[in-house]
Amino acid sequence: MYTLNWGHLSLAEFLQHYWQKKPVLIKAGFKQFVDPLSADEVAGLALEEEIESRIVSNNNNNWQLHSGPFTDYANFGEQNWTLLVQAVDHWHQEAAKLLQPFRFIPNWRIDDLMVSFSTPGGGVGPHLDQYDVFIIQGEGKRHWRVGMPDPSLEQHCPHPRLLQVSPFTDCINVITEPGDILYIPPGCPHDGISIENSLNYSVGFRAPSQKDLINGFADHLLDQNLSGNRFSDQNRQPAESIGAITAADLQQVQQLVSDMANNKELLPHWFGEMISQAKHELDINQPDPHYTVEEIAEYITEGSVLTRVGGLRCCYYQADASSDILLFINGDKVSIPATELATVKLLTDQEILSVTDNLIFSQSDERLQLLTQMINLGYWYFTE
Ligand code: SIN
Ligand code: CO
Numbered sequence: 001m002y003t004l005n006w007g008h009l010s011l012a013e014f015l016q017h018y019w020q021k022k023p024v025l026i027k028a029g030f031k032q033f034v035d036p037l038s039a040d041e042v043a044g045l046a047l048e049e050e051i052e053s054r055i056v057s058n059n060n061n062n063w064q065l066h067s068g069p070f071t072d073y074a075n076f077g078e079q080n081w082t083l084l085v086q087a088v089d090h091w092h093q094e095a096a097k098l099l100q101p102f103r104f105i106p107n108w109r110i111d112d113l114m115v116s117f118s119t120p121g122g123g124v125g126p127h128l129d130q131y132d133v134f135i136i137q138g139e140g141k142r143h144w145r146v147g148m149p150d151p152s153l154e155q156h157c158p159h160p161r162l163l164q165v166s167p168f169t170d171c172i173n174v175i176t177e178p179g180d181i182l183y184i185p186p187g188c189p190h191d192g193i194s195i196e197n198s199l200n201y202s203v204g205f206r207a208p209s210q211k212d213l214i215n216g217f218a219d220h221l222l223d224q225n226l227s228g229n230r231f232s233d234q235n236r237q238p239a240e241s242i243g244a245i246t247a248a249d250l251q252q253v254q255q256l257v258s259d260m261a262n263n264k265e266l267l268p269h270w271f272g273e274m275i276s277q278a279k280h281e282l283d284i285n286q287p288d289p290h291y292t293v294e295e296i297a298e299y300i301t302e303g304s305v306l307t308r309v310g311g312l313r314c315c316y317y318q319a320d321a322s323s324d325i326l327l328f329i330n331g332d333k334v335s336i337p338a339t340e341l342a343t344v345k346l347l348t349d350q351e352i353l354s355v356t357d358n359l360i361f362s363q364s365d366e367r368l369q370l371l372t373q374m375i376n377l378g379y380w381y382f383t384e
Pocket of ligand 1: 053082115116124128135190192200202250
C-alpha cells in the first residue's frame with residue numbers, strides 16, 4: 001500500500017495550482033519508499049515478447065534506440081543507457097499498486113505505469129510529452145530538470161524514432177531520491193539524467209485528441225451501421241459559379257457533422273466503449289473450462305478473494321439516478337439496472353474484491369451471472 005504524502009500541499013491545492021498547469025516536485029511523496037520490483041525483475045519483463053520495451057543509449061551524443069525484447073545487456077556497457085518497459089501494471093501486481101495513490105483522477109484518464117532502469121548518464125534526452133505524468137524516483141538518484149511550456153522550443157530527431165527538444169530554461173532543477181515524485185504537465189520540457197543505477201516509475205495519463213475522438217466516433221458509427229441524415233438542399237437557388245462550394249454549403253455540412261456529434265444518446269456509448277479499450281496487451285487467462293454460476297456462488301460463499309487483471313479499463317456512465325447504468329469493461333458494454341450502482345462501483349473502483357464484497361454478488365442471480373461472466377472472460381481471478 002503506497003500512501004501519497006503531499007507535504008506542504010493538499011490534494012485540492014495540487015489540483016487547483018499544478019494539475020495541467022505547472023510542474024512540481026513532491027519531495028518524499030512516498031516516505032521510506034520500497035521499490036515494488038527490482039532492476040532484475042524489470043529486465044525479466046523486458047525478456048517477454050508481448051511486453052513493450054526499449055533501450056535508449058547516448059554515447060557522446062550518438063543517440064540510439066533499440067526495441068525489445070532484450071536477453072542480453074552486455075553490448076550496452078555500464079553507463080549512458082536506459083531501459084524503458086511499458087504497461088508494467090498489466091504484468092506486475094505489486095508495481096500496479098503504485099497507481100493507487102493517483103486514483104483521485106478517474107480510471108479513464110489513467111494510461112499505464114512505465115518503469116525505467118537507467119545506468120549512470122542514462123536518460124531519453126530532453127523532450128516534451130503530450131500527457132501528464134507523475135515520475136516516481138525508486139532506488140538510485142537522478143538529476144531532473146523541468147521547464148514550462150515554451151513555443152519557441154524546437155523539436156528535432158537525433159535518431160529517427162527519438163523526438164527531443166532544444167535547450168530549455170528550467171524551473172525545477174533537482175536530484176531526485178527514492179520516494180520523490182515529480183509531476184510534469186503536458187508540453188513541459190524535461191530531462192532526467194541518472195546519477196547512479198536508478199529505477200523510475202512513470203504514472204502516465206491519457207487525453208484523447210480531437211483526431212482520436214473523431215476516429216473513435218467514426219468507428220462506432222461503422223460498427224453500429226449508423227449512417228445518420230444525409231445532406232439535403234430543398235431550397236437550392238441557381239449556382240452563381242458551378243465550381244464553388246459556398247459558405248452556406250459548408251455551414252450545412254458542419255451542422256450535419258455537429259448534429260451527429262451532439263447526439264446525446266450515442267455519446268456515452270461510443271465514448272465508454274472506446275476509452276475502455278486496452279492500449280497494451282493484458283495478461284488474460286480465461287479459465288478452462290468456464291465456471292458455472294453455481295460454482296462461483298459456492299466459491300464466494302466459502303470466502304474467496306478476486307483480483308482484477310492489471311490494466312483492465314473499467315468505467316461506467318449513468319445519466320441520472322433512475323437510468324440504466326452503462327458499464328464499460330475492456331471495450332465492451334453491459335447495461336445494468338439503475339439500482340445496481342453499488343455493485344457496478346465494486347467492479348470499476350476496486351482492484352480487489354474482498355470476501356465481503358463478493359458476498360454482495362451472491363445476493364442475486366443477476367449479480368452472480370455478471371460476476372461469472374467477468375471471471376470466465378479472465379478479467380477477475382481467484383487469489384485466495
Ligand atoms: C524515464 O526515463 O523514466 C521517464 C522518461 C520520460 O521523461 O518520459
Ligand atoms: Co517524458
